[in-house]
Amino acid sequence: MAGFRSTERYIASRDLEVAVNASVTLQRPLLVKGEPGTGKTVLAHEVAEALDHPLIEWHIKSTTKAQQGLYEYDAVSRLRDGQLGDERVHDIANYIVRGKLWDAFEADEPVVVLIDEVDKADIEFPNDLLLELDRMQFFVYETRRTITAKHRPVVIITSNNEKELPDAFLRRCFFHYIRFPDRETMERIVQAHYPDIRKDLAREALNVFFQVREVPGLKKKPATSELLDWLKLLMVEDLPVEALRTNEKQLVIPPLYGALLKNEQDVHLFERLAFLARRG
Numbered sequence: 001m002a003g004f005r006s007t008e009r010y011i012a013s014r015d016l017e018v019a020v021n022a023s024v025t026l027q028r029p030l031l032v033k034g035e036p037g038t039g040k041t042v043l044a045h046e047v048a049e050a051l052d053h054p055l056i057e058w059h060i061k062s063t064t065k066a067q068q069g070l071y072e073y074d075a076v077s078r079l080r081d082g083q084l085g086d087e088r089v090h091d092i093a094n095y096i097v098r099g100k101l102w103d104a105f106e107a108d109e110p111v112v113v114l115i116d117e118v119d120k121a122d123i124e125f126p127n128d129l130l131l132e133l134d135r136m137q138f139f140v141y142e143t144r145r146t147i148t149a150k151h152r153p154v155v156i157i158t159s160n161n162e163k164e165l166p167d168a169f170l171r172r173c174f175f176h177y178i179r180f181p182d183r184e185t186m187e188r189i190v191q192a193h194y195p196d197i198r199k200d201l202a203r204e205a206l207n208v209f210f211q212v213r214e215v216p217g218l219k220k221k222p223a224t225s226e227l228l229d230w231l232k233l234l235m236v237e238d239l240p241v242e243a244l245r246t247n248e249k250q251l252v253i254p255p256l257y258g259a260l261l262k263n264e265q266d267v268h269l270f271e272r273l274a275f276l277a278r279r280g
Helices: 014-026 040-051 066-070 075-084 100-105 130-135 167-171 183-193 199-213 224-237 264-279
Strands: 030-034 055-059 071-073 096-098 112-116 137-140 145-148 154-159 174-178
Touching: 014 030, 014 040, 014 154, 014 174, 030 040, 040 055, 040 112, 040 154, 055 100, 066 071, 066 100, 100 112, 100 137, 100 145, 130 137, 183 199, 183 224, 199 224
Parallel strands: 030 154, 030 174, 055 112, 112 154
Antiparallel strands: 071 096, 137 145
């Protein structure tokens, strides 16, 4: 089986490559944390492609329950069919709705499962999946049937650190924190996505980008995804490099800043600091 490595489109650190391959070898879920926009979700797509496995995605919301990943019993549909005299009502299995983990367990080939933004759900959510992810099986009470994984899936779990995860859950995972890319790595990421970008434009845009990230008090620092969106707009608009040129002592409001700053609080903060810098 092929291991995971950086690709032309996804630049991974050596530590991240080691973490992915270690979790596959140990057959433990890989828990990936990091700033929003640092490529945690995209990682699952790249791992699936590298291993040549199908990808099953389970995107978690605040209302998501662990049971939904296994199965749900649609009692409402069964009641309605019973009132209509439908013959299907006599077999309860017709009203069992399979979840993402059930699909992964019964797949005829190994798959990659993405459990995305696990920290969005209730604090009990991770603990409610401990046994199933550990033993790779679960029991369907309505049909008295045990579902066991045909092939142990590669499980990648992402978290934006919105809340602490239970210790028992953490013990069962291989953990990796995606550090924010340094300047050199970011240059490689930009080159991977926009190989035809003008070098002077990329250089000045990165100067502005890292300067914006260093502004104290920002509620949400722009991350890799915001940078790539911003660069795309700069290329489409064909802005002159002079429009971006800045220096360390003077803040300027970057053109098309709406791609970098994502809330009015940060926009107002940046405008105020830039005004004070000009006055100084």
